[in-house]
Amino acid sequence: MVTSPELDRTTPLRGVDDAVRHIARICFKTGPPTRTGVELEWTVHDAADPARPVDRERLRAALGPHSPTTIHDSSPAAPLRHGSTVTVEPGGQLEISTAPRTSVAALVDATNADIAQVTDLLRAAGLALGRTGIDPWRPPRPVVDTPRYHAMRCVFDRRGPAGRTMMYSTAGLQVCLDAGEPDQVAARWAAAHAVGPPLLAAFATADRHAGRRTGWASARMAAWLAIDPARTRPVWSPQQPDADPVAAWTAYALAAPLLCLRDDAADWTPPPGVTFGDWITGALPRPPTTDDLDYHLSTLFPVVRPRGYLEIRYLDAQPGPDWRLPLAVLAALLADPATVRQAVATATPVADRWHEAARHGLGDPPLARAAADLLDLALAALPRLDLPDDLHDEMTRGLRRRLAATERGSR
Numbered sequence: 001m002v003t004s005p006e007l008d009r010t011t012p013l014r015g016v017d018d019a020v021r022h023i024a025r026i027c028f029k030t031g032p033p034t035r036t037g038v039e040l041e042w043t044v045h046d047a048a049d050p051a052r053p054v055d056r057e058r059l060r061a062a063l064g065p066h067s068p069t070t071i072h073d074s075s076p077a078a079p080l081r082h083g084s085t086v087t088v089e090p091g092g093q094l095e096i097s098t099a100p101r102t103s104v105a106a107l108v109d110a111t112n113a114d115i116a117q118v119t120d121l122l123r124a125a126g127l128a129l130g131r132t133g134i135d136p137w138r139p140p141r142p143v144v145d146t147p148r149y150h151a152m153r154c155v156f157d158r159r160g161p162a163g164r165t166m167m168y169s170t171a172g173l174q175v176c177l178d179a180g181e182p183d184q185v186a187a188r189w190a191a192a193h194a195v196g197p198p199l200l201a202a203f204a205t206a207d208r209h210a211g212r213r214t215g216w217a218s219a220r221m222a223a224w225l226a227i228d229p230a231r232t233r234p235v236w237s238p239q240q241p242d243a244d245p246v247a248a249w250t251a252y253a254l255a256a257p258l259l260c261l262r263d264d265a266a267d268w269t270p271p272p273g274v275t276f277g278d279w280i281t282g283a284l285p286r287p288p289t290t291d292d293l294d295y296h297l298s299t300l301f302p303v304v305r306p307r308g309y310l311e312i313r314y315l316d317a318q319p320g321p322d323w324r325l326p327l328a329v330l331a332a333l334l335a336d337p338a339t340v341r342q343a344v345a346t347a348t349p350v351a352d353r354w355h356e357a358a359r360h361g362l363g364d365p366p367l368a369r370a371a372a373d374l375l376d377l378a379l380a381a382l383p384r385l386d387l388p389d390d391l392h393d394e395m396t397r398g399l400r401r402r403l404a405a406t407e408r409g410s411r
Helices: 016-027 056-066 104-124 147-157 162-169 185-194 196-202 219-226 245-255 276-280 290-297 320-333 337-350 354-363 365-385 389-409
Strands: 036-042 044-046 085-088 094-097 127-129 172-178 304-306 309-316
Touching: 016 245, 016 276, 016 290, 036 104, 036 320, 056 085, 056 104, 056 127, 094 104, 104 127, 104 320, 147 162, 162 219, 172 320, 185 196, 185 245, 185 304, 185 309, 185 337, 196 309, 196 320, 196 337, 196 354, 196 365, 196 389, 219 309, 219 354, 245 276, 245 290, 276 290, 320 337, 320 365, 320 389, 337 365, 354 365, 354 389, 365 389
Parallel strands: none
Antiparallel strands: 036 094, 036 172, 044 127, 085 094, 172 309, 304 309
16 A cells, blocks of 8 residues: 655644545554454443442542542553553443454453453442443433543434433443455455444343333334434445545544544534545535544544554444354354455345344344354364364354344344
8 A cells, every 4th residue: 555654633634635645554453363352341230230320430449549530630540461441431331442452362362351350440439330332221321421522412412312322321342353464355344344234233232221121122222223324324325345544434434424523622512424535525614634533533422443454343242252252253254265255245135234234133034044043153163263162162162152142133
């Protein structure tokens, strides 16, 4: 990939070409696909009464020096013992983001240790991590309010209540995989998207919210789907399977409306409908900088987001240690080019069934059949991950249990 010298972050972008070059440079970093990371998000509950609200001060006291600065201005925001960083989302959800590891086994070991540390901190404060992708007990309620979150809420409110549900009630599992060598990027990009609907269906955990059944297998994804599609729809489509990933992502980013417009004022809410492309061409009083573009990219939430690596964002939070199962599936499906090709071929017929996956989960027979075939493929590819015998056996048992569920749904 040919790139230009890096632009100074405070230098105004001179035109669309500057933005295109910057996006190409930072969003698809190529090389051997060796590293894996994970971001785990949970709702947080009072251990004795999970429907009781948990406020910012209680979280700050529980996390101590690991508190992010969004809930404690002077916190050192110390990473956990194995390097994970801690953030608190606008509804009080807790997220840990791991350092990437060159083996899935090392990632699992380090993440397990950091989860145990967070769990102990919360337990000492009478708190517990949730087990599903959306808060089953409480309605949406703000806990953390920053200029960014205020602007997000104002923009999302223009389209209805789904934005508040997403911000304050949902919890996801994100798997992060290398983009790959230059000749692998397009196929890995397609695979990460195509397998999304069947894996969302297979691992949906978010059917109950605020004390009631929602009618969705994943009410978390339902909320995302109801937010502005200009920033949440998939970038890759089975209708255009061969579209260049860099060009597609660049077009997506420039066409997306601004979500935040940072300045010295407390209110970062942007004027309605102004896209980043509009900003570059003079729609606002000052021109955007490279730093503004980076920030804008952080406000786009497609199901797969390129951040140098591929951030896979469509999975619900999983109960207890089950987060390792979709991690193993995605790592195995993208473990080698042949498996990537098989995964794309298997999933492409249902690759646009995001709504059906969120609504019906494995109750949608085409998705259930595709999910079963993908789990079979992942089981066959699992040895490529070089897991220790005990972890390999545990993942095999877990995936076979999940496979049995998908096969029941496909009948």
